Amino acid sequence: MKAITLEKHVLGIVCSVFDAYSAVLFLPDEQGESHYLAAHFSLGNNIPQDVYILPGKGLVGWILHNHKPLLIPNFDHREGTLGYYEPDAEEGIKAFMGFPLPTGGALCVDSKRQYSFSEKDHKILQMFAGLVSSLQSMAHENLSGEIPRYFAELGVIQDLRFRYRRWPTFLKNFLRTMAETTEFDYCAFATLREGGQFYTLESESAPLLLANGQELRIPQGSGIVGWVFRNEQPVFAEEGLSPASALFGKVPDMPEFPSAICLPVMVDKTCRGVLCLANTEPRQIDESLRSFVRQAVDHLSLFLENLYFKSRLHSYMPKATLEHDGGRVYNPDSAPPLRSKEDDGGE
Numbered sequence: 001m002k003a004i005t006l007e008k009h010v011l012g013i014v015c016s017v018f019d020a021y022s023a024v025l026f027l028p029d030e031q032g033e034s035h036y037l038a039a040h041f042s043l044g045n046n047i048p049q050d051v052y053i054l055p056g057k058g059l060v061g062w063i064l065h066n067h068k069p070l071l072i073p074n075f076d077h078r079e080g081t082l083g084y085y086e087p088d089a090e091e092g093i094k095a096f097m098g099f100p101l102p103t104g105g106a107l108c109v110d111s112k113r114q115y116s117f118s119e120k121d122h123k124i125l126q127m128f129a130g131l132v133s134s135l136q137s138m139a140h141e142n143l144s145g146e147i148p149r150y151f152a153e154l155g156v157i158q159d160l161r162f163r164y165r166r167w168p169t170f171l172k173n174f175l176r177t178m179a180e181t182t183e184f185d186y187c188a189f190a191t192l193r194e195g196g197q198f199y200t201l202e203s204e205s206a207p208l209l210l211a212n213g214q215e216l217r218i219p220q221g222s223g224i225v226g227w228v229f230r231n232e233q234p235v236f237a238e239e240g241l242s243p244a245s246a247l248f249g250k251v252p253d254m255p256e257f258p259s260a261i262c263l264p265v266m267v268d269k270t271c272r273g274v275l276c277l278a279n280t281e282p283r284q285i286d287e288s289l290r291s292f293v294r295q296a297v298d299h300l301s302l303f304l305e306n307l308y309f310k311s312r313l314h315s316y317m318p319k320a321t322l323e324h325d326g327g328r329v330y331n332p333d334s335a336p337p338l339r340s341k342e343d344d345g346g347e
Helices: 003-018 058-066 119-137 147-163 167-182 223-231 287-319
Strands: 022-028 035-042 070-072 095-100 106-111 186-192 198-204 216-219 235-237 259-267 270-279
Touching: 003 022, 003 035, 003 106, 003 119, 003 147, 022 058, 058 070, 058 095, 058 106, 095 119, 106 119, 119 147, 119 287, 147 167, 147 287, 167 186, 167 198, 167 270, 167 287, 186 223, 198 223, 216 223, 223 235, 223 259, 223 270, 259 287, 270 287
Parallel strands: none
Antiparallel strands: 022 035, 022 106, 070 095, 095 106, 186 198, 186 270, 198 216, 235 259, 259 270
16 A cells, blocks of 8 residues: 555544544655645545645645644634635635644644634644654555554544543453554553552453452562553563563463563653553564554543543532622521621721
């Protein structure tokens, strides 16, 4: 499959995820003076094939010139233009967001509904921009046939966040999806309580260590997972480069796992979890697989970030004072007694 086909495949997923009208990808030309429309996916037929945008021209040009993201939930056509539609075809566009690619270029989406993109959507778009950059970096390599499937499964993982609101159900389906997509034999998630001396093996894609449904506590520094918690850095072990028993340290009844992936899951800028993938046969971990796992972990972090902020909000609510807009009706039977000047020690 050619790279341009892969790019359009990604844009189709992007449109589906955000319920967008169009998604466009601009990449720098050979001279580097302008950017061309490398791929697009749209519900309409109003985007020409040969679109070029100079840095600074329109909203896309602003992103390309400043190398900064842009989110416009309520697009005013009197104050700007998108630059990639045919004349008069962008009148119905009501919202826009775009993100620069680390390797150069921009990934943008638009919608015919006002306020259809949020800050959270913008962060997810950043993940897709990272995916496209990874695809560009592999453009001159022999691309694996697994890449389109990885991109498609990211759409499935995105859908899990909206389908399953409860954490245990979401996590169970997430781990199962990760194991099936990567074709690793085992996928697990470990969490670390703040200030704790142990990390907890919370869930598995298949019952191995948690056969009775109970969480397993493991000393904080044990195994590759303990190292990831301490250093907040990923580990990609392939071709038997690491002993299997080192995954969680000295845990009984562990099978041999010559290949493993362990990635930190960041919440509030701190490593609060580690996602583990392990295989009983040696596996090469190519760049496409690494990119997919990193992007999937970003979705896992977003889910946990939401839980974290909801938890903080609930903890603040008992201390909060509810304020009402507008006037209040005075009820002398329930109101506190009025204080006189004598009560206050007045004149």
